[in-house]
Amino acid sequence: MEYLRLESFPELRSPVLICAFAGWNDAAGAATGAARFVVQRFGARRFGGFDPELFFDFREVRPLVRLTVRGEREISWPQNDVFFARNPTGPHDVAVLLGTEPNLRWRTFAGEVAELAERLGVELVVSLGALLADVPHTRPVRVTGSALDAAVAERLGLQPSRYEGPTGIVGVLHTLLRERGIPGATLWANVPHYLTSSQNPGATAALLRRVSELLEVEFDLRELDAAALRFVAEVEGALQANPEAQEYVRRLEAAYEEGGQEQPQLPRGEDLVLDIERFLREQREGGNAG
Structure with a gap:
């Protein structure tokens, strides 16, 4: 891996890799919120990340400036970081890729993620997303799932993906995963299209319930509910x-x-x-x- 900078390399047991990206794939912040919950729930540790200089157009995704408690200016750059955690209560350890959809070099970026999954011995890559849909805020959040590989879809009880049209980094990533023979699935929460920017905790909780089934672990979602x-x-x-x-x-x-x-x-x-x-x-x- 040339562009993913690893600080360590964990040995994991039957790992599942969870991916979520802020941006086009993340309506109401539901997907990144779910991935962040997994990181916090497991106490996952960061073990690497991508250099943002190579994958972002900073005119499109601006770095943020803030003042520290000492009054010094500090720049926060868009990140894509990888975390890992042991899972003492289920059969799968966990890796998480959490960050922002890159602007540039999608094939290179996705290829690095696919190589990481291969080296970690990942058994399943699950990407989380959320889309704006014609659904009401008063009903349970629908989560749809699909997989490019029909056998993977059948094993997980999902639908084979038949989507055609514009795609994001998730679509590119899963195509490269399939080429390497790594099973992958996507989970999408449907959020009301008339609530475009508000955080939607119900959508985050709905994604986490599906993730908990795949990881065979129970999450305490009372605060989110x-x-x-x-x-x-x-x-x-x-x-x-x-x-x-x-x-x-x-x-x-x-x-x-x-x-x-x-x-x-x-x-x-x-x-x-x-x-x-x-x-x-x-x-x-x-x-x-x-």
Whole structure:
């Protein structure tokens, strides 16, 4: 591996590699939130990362400047780091790749990840994603799963991937994994398209429930579930002042119950999104001020 800088190389037992990238694949931060939960839950340790200089256009993904407690300027660069953890309660140790979807050299980046998976002896690579969909915030979050390899899909109870169209780093990665004979699967949480930037704890929890099945380990999701209830209550508060939005959500609920075959038309979509997001932002800023 030429571009993935490893500080150590762990010996893992039947490992599963979990990947999540902020950006196009990560609506409402659900996927990276789930991967971060896994890192924290297992007390995973960082053992390497990619040099951001090679894989990012910093005009598109800007570094962040902050002041330290000593008043010194510090630059935080976009990262893609790898972590590992032993799993004392299940058959699979865990590796996690957590970061931001790169702008450049996708084949090189994905090839490095595939080589790492091969060297670690990874038995399964699971990429996490979240997409904006015509679903209501009042119903359980749907998680869809697929695999490029039909045999892997059948073994995990997923659907063979038949997607055609624009793809992200996840699609490139799984293609290279298949070429190396490494089993891979993707899990996608469906989040309401009218909540474009708010963190969605329910979607994060839904992804984690599927991950826990693959790892054969139990996660304590009580805090996330409580946060999901608060999130729904906040959105309901935002809808009180917008009867048209309430009606739209009711129609989404009906379509959800019927299996989603007929999607309602979005009334003044930009206004609906902005109204709800503005309300949620004001609620949180008000809470922080108190």
